[in-house]
Amino acid sequence: MKPTLFGYGLTTKAIAKKLGGGCIFFDDTCTETYTDENNNTIKPSHLFNPDESTLEVTTPSLPPKHPLIQKAQNLLSEYDYILGSGEQGIGNNIPHSSLFTLHSSLAKQTPFTIWISGTNGKTTTTQMLTHLLEKRGAVSGGNIGTPLADLDEKAPIWVLESSSFTLHHTHLASPNIYLLLPITPDHLDWHGTPEDYEADKLRPLLTMKEGELALVPKGLNLPQTDAYVVEYDSDAFVCEYFNLDTSKLDYRGAFLQDALLSLAITKVLFDEADYALINAFRRDAHRQQEFRDRHGRLWVNDSKATNLDATMQAIKGYGNKHIHLILGGEDKGVDLTPLFEEMQTLSLTLYTIGKNNNRLLALAKQYNIQTIASYTIDVAVKKIHTLHTKESIALLSPAAASFDQFSSYKDRGETFMALVKNI
Secondary structure (H helix, E strand, O other), X not given: OOOEEEOOOHHHHHHHHHOOOOOEEEEOOOOOOEEOOOOOEEEEHHHOOHHHOOOEEEOOOOOOOOHHHHHOOOEEOHHHHHHOOOOOOOOOOOOOOOOXXXXXXXXXXXXXXXXXXXXXXXXXXXXXXXXXXXXXXXXXXXXXXXXXXXXXXXXXXXXXXXXXXXXXXXXXOOOOEEEEOOOOOOOHHHHOOHHHHHHHHOHHHHOOOXXXXXXXXXXXXXXXOOOEEEEEOOHHHHHHHHOOOHHXXXXXXXXXXXXXXXXXXXXXXXXXXXXXHHHOOOOOOOOOEEEEOOOOOEEEEOOOOOOHHHHHHHHHXXXXXXXXXXXXXXXXXXXXXXXXXXXXXXXXXXXXXXXOHHHHHHHHHHOOOOEEEEEOHHHHHHHHHOOOOOOOEEEEOOOOEOOOOOOOHHHHHHHHHHHHHOO
């Protein structure tokens, strides 16, 4: 029997397509029941009757308090449905190989899965690791853009960027390797508390089995698990534990850690660290993307820094020069105190924009941060233009989502770069 699908989005549409269509969706944006081109029926969310459904699969973004989630009696995540054990899964069950070999997985042509999560850097790390493992047939998906239902089932390795939303809803599926990057409180409007957010990030450990590796930051409240857990607290520890050499890497700051953790996984799996290959990796636009204006001054587009940790990593990376920092947007209820404490230690001028502009101004006054209220990004760029020199850094690293003033972080970054180029 086909599952009931919550949310008419990328994840659930891919599942319906894989099942040949004819599925029933419940979606908040639907006001009247209709049928799409694939014979799927889309209904308003309030029409869902749990007594008429034997299995539900949700889009990751629906929060725990959403009425559909509250009413569901047989709820699975995308990961559970595709990878979970039992009759419901439409993909292959995950084989459990030993920690240092892929033999059983590769022999059966079923995916060996590596899940990557964290507050900041999970997309880059997923891309880096896939870049390193591409020659082994690896593909990537999950939160990075490709739903699991669209991934090649014959690919031997799946590298999955895993959001805290997805992990919250996942109770059956288990990674063969789980890499958790450092976490700071995020999406508290969705999770509720920092403790709940941390628990969801650690949820994969609950289903992991003996011989599976969890590489996680030190100091978290780890649940009981059968996985082999390695806790790291620094780049130096990762280098020593996995026998890696930072001098051979062309990265700094957060990107250095992303590269080291990616190499750590290849050391575990194949006892190799291809420094030349990872140095050839090119990261996405809008993440510490450096460019110069016609006056030769350096500007940095870090629009993808939508959370506290990403911005803290960025300002630390450029802390040897005076920073003109554009900050602000929809901050999702996060405590910004650690960021302002970090700014106190730097030579920095703050330019506030976005929905939380007034909140930022109040914090800047409290922490005695030199600040220029800008409200919008065009005003911020104009004000920076009057003060920026070849010895300073102009940095867009908002520590907030973009949807208050832009359609996406990409739109925000592209607008920023266009404004600078027109100075």
